[in-house]
Amino acid sequence: MSGPAAGSALVEARGVVKRFGGLTAVHRLDLTLREGEILGLIGPNGAGKTTLFNLLSGQFAPDSGEILLEGREIHHLPSHRICRLGLARTFQVPRPFLAMTAFESILVGAQFGRRLPGTSASDTADRCVALTRLEPRRNAPVHSLNLAERKRLDLARALATRPRVLLVDEVAAGLNPTEVRETVGILREVHASGIGIIYVEHVMEAVMDISHRVHVLDHGATIAIGTPDEVTRDPAVIEAYLGRSAGS
Amino acid sequence: MSSFARRQVLLGVGALGGLALLAPLLLANPYSSRLAQLLFLNVLLASAWNLVGGFAGQISFGNASLFGVGAYATSMLWLAGFHPFFTMPAAAVLAALYGVAWGWPCLRLRGPYFAIATIGVAEATRIVANHIEAAGGASGLTLPLEEDLGPVLLYALGAVLAVAAVLVSAAVRRSRLGLGLIALREDAQAAAASGVNVARQQVTVFAITAALTGLAGGYYAVFTLYVVPEKVFGFDLSISLVLMVLVGGIGTVMGPVLGAGIYLFLEQFVLASLADIHLAAFGALLIFIILLEPRGAAPRVAQFVRLIRRRAG
Numbered sequence: 001m002s003g004p005a006a007g008s009a010l011v012e013a014r015g016v017v018k019r020f021g022g023l024t025a026v027h028r029l030d031l032t033l034r035e036g037e038i039l040g041l042i043g044p045n046g047a048g049k050t051t052l053f054n055l056l057s058g059q060f061a062p063d064s065g066e067i068l069l070e071g072r073e074i075h076h077l078p079s080h081r082i083c084r085l086g087l088a089r090t091f092q093v094p095r096p097f098l099a100m101t102a103f104e105s106i107l108v109g110a111q112f113g114r115r116l117p118g119t120s121a122s123d124t125a126d127r128c129v130a131l132t133r134l135e136p137r138r139n140a141p142v143h144s145l146n147l148a149e150r151k152r153l154d155l156a157r158a159l160a161t162r163p164r165v166l167l168v169d170e171v172a173a174g175l176n177p178t179e180v181r182e183t184v185g186i187l188r189e190v191h192a193s194g195i196g197i198i199y200v201e202h203v204m205e206a207v208m209d210i211s212h213r214v215h216v217l218d219h220g221a222t223i224a225i226g227t228p229d230e231v232t233r234d235p236a237v238i239e240a241y242l243g244r245s246a247g248s
Numbered sequence: 249m250s251s252f253a254r255r256q257v258l259l260g261v262g263a264l265g266g267l268a269l270l271a272p273l274l275l276a277n278p279y280s281s282r283l284a285q286l287l288f289l290n291v292l293l294a295s296a297w298n299l300v301g302g303f304a305g306q307i308s309f310g311n312a313s314l315f316g317v318g319a320y321a322t323s324m325l326w327l328a329g330f331h332p333f334f335t336m337p338a339a340a341v342l343a344a345l346y347g348v349a350w351g352w353p354c355l356r357l358r359g360p361y362f363a364i365a366t367i368g369v370a371e372a373t374r375i376v377a378n379h380i381e382a383a384g385g386a387s388g389l390t391l392p393l394e395e396d397l398g399p400v401l402l403y404a405l406g407a408v409l410a411v412a413a414v415l416v417s418a419a420v421r422r423s424r425l426g427l428g429l430i431a432l433r434e435d436a437q438a439a440a441a442s443g444v445n446v447a448r449q450q451v452t453v454f455a456i457t458a459a460l461t462g463l464a465g466g467y468y469a470v471f472t473l474y475v476v477p478e479k480v481f482g483f484d485l486s487i488s489l490v491l492m493v494l495v496g497g498i499g500t501v502m503g504p505v506l507g508a509g510i511y512l513f514l515e516q517f518v519l520a521s522l523a524d525i526h527l528a529a530f531g532a533l534l535i536f537i538i539l540l541e542p543r544g545a546a547p548r549v550a551q552f553v554r555l556i557r558r559r560a561g
Binding site for chain 2: 057058059078079080083084088089091095096097098099100104105107108109111112113114157158160161
């Protein structure tokens with residue numbers, strides 16, 4: 001499919017299904033990330049958010065359905081190819097390269113990610129160090145970084161691959177309010193630089209604050225899509241999070 | 249030329265110069281020149297093993313399969329009339345091809361699964377080699393003693409090969425390939441998500457490992473003049489490489505060099521009297537060293553060198 005309608009979608013998942021044995025983790029899911037958008041992705045534990053990220057980033061192949069990045073099919077590609085086409089991710093629990101310094105880890109993304117002519121890998125890495133406020137820790141061994149720093153390092157490594165789309169998995173979880181504000185600020189800057197973001201988060205003040213639209217999952221299927229205000233008022237969403245009220 | 253390349257060349261020339269100065273001492277008698285040959289051989293083998301074992305974190309117990317291919321390539325081409333030194337490139341290329349042929353599928357496995365697969369491949373190779381009559385079967389090949397292949401020439405060849413292996417190792421460590429290898433060693437999934445082609449990086453470095461190991465096999469054939477499957481494809485050889493690198497310092501450039509020296513010293517002077525059980529004794533020693541110094545000798549030596557420098561400066 002081509003044309004202006006398809007062109008405005010950065011990422012499009014159509015009818016995606018993923019089963020693990022008898023469990024259907026993602027069931028006939030449609031999801032769209034538009035150009036210039038921050039899409040919040042929320043849902044109770046086990047709703048399939050991380051599985052969806054693993055599908056989008058090529059860690060798993062879907063059992064059926066298709067995934068498009070800027071109109072191009074990517075669901076049959078391995079992770080490194082998807083990364084080089086411009087889709088990068090962070091991990092729910094940061095996955096640092098412990099034997100490296102912070103800068104070296106970020107350099108991995110810069111050297112192996114999407115190639116853009118006229119930019120050196122180390123310049124790109126340094127820009128990402130600055131963007132994620134890691135300058136004081138630039139040459140520190142990764143094993144000495146604390147949780148908040150490791151989360152920003154994950155983010156920096158992903159950004160160093162020069163993505164068009166960034167998948168952010170619970171970057172605010174476990175952080176104190178100051179760190180959450182700082183992280184949200186970084187995501188705003190990332191978005192301002194023209195990168196589309198899909199943002200999985202349990203910390204509602206963070207995700208509701210910066211998302212243009214919110215996509216709500218439960219049991220691997222969509223239960224609501226809308227602006228942050230719309231979904232927080234949606235009865236299906238309230239029920240999924242809090243259960244049915246005793247009176248009704 | 250970049251400053252790193254210039255430094256590499258200087259270090260290489262310096263190392264070869266130092267070895268040339270030591271030559272009269274090491275070539276004093278047949279035993280000492282044999283020790284020098286074995287040291288060069290061990291440095292070459294351990295550095296090669298460390299590229300995939302240390303940098304990529306894929307522990308191979310099957311490098312003898314590559315060593316044997318190199319040893320037989322050199323031997324058979326030599327017997328077919330080629331000058332032994334000119335058979336070296338063939339030993340490297342054939343070992344690299346064999347390494348890629350089995351490394352490609354096996355490197356999809358990680359950790360202990362890869363290690364077990366390498367044992368299987370190497371043992372199968374040894375058994376097959378025992379049955380190839382064209383290559384002398386189980387009784388192997390005896391090579392001609394040639395006057396012009398004297399100890400000086402063998403010393404020079406060994407020195408060049410060993411120094412080259414260390415320089416290759418340093419270059420890989422600093423390269424894009426090296427960065428990708430350490431990334432995939434630390435976390436293969438995160439490396440792939442950062443754009444690292446895990447399979448290709450591993451096969452590439454394994455081809456380099458295999459080529460250097462094949463060269464070592466060729467060198468071995470040239471100075472021992474006797475090649476037999478039980479020795480050159482033997483499991484003992486594969487194990488000894490793992491031991492050398494673990495003792496010296498895995499994942500470092502100088503660790504395999506230190507480990508090669510320590511191993512040779514123990515094998516020749518300390519454990520020789522224990523004859524057949526020397527590998528068992530070495531294993532016990534290894535456990536002892538790993539308990540005391542799990543990262544091997546290299547970090548401790550580096551620390552010592554820094555201390556000396558600070559005192560001197």
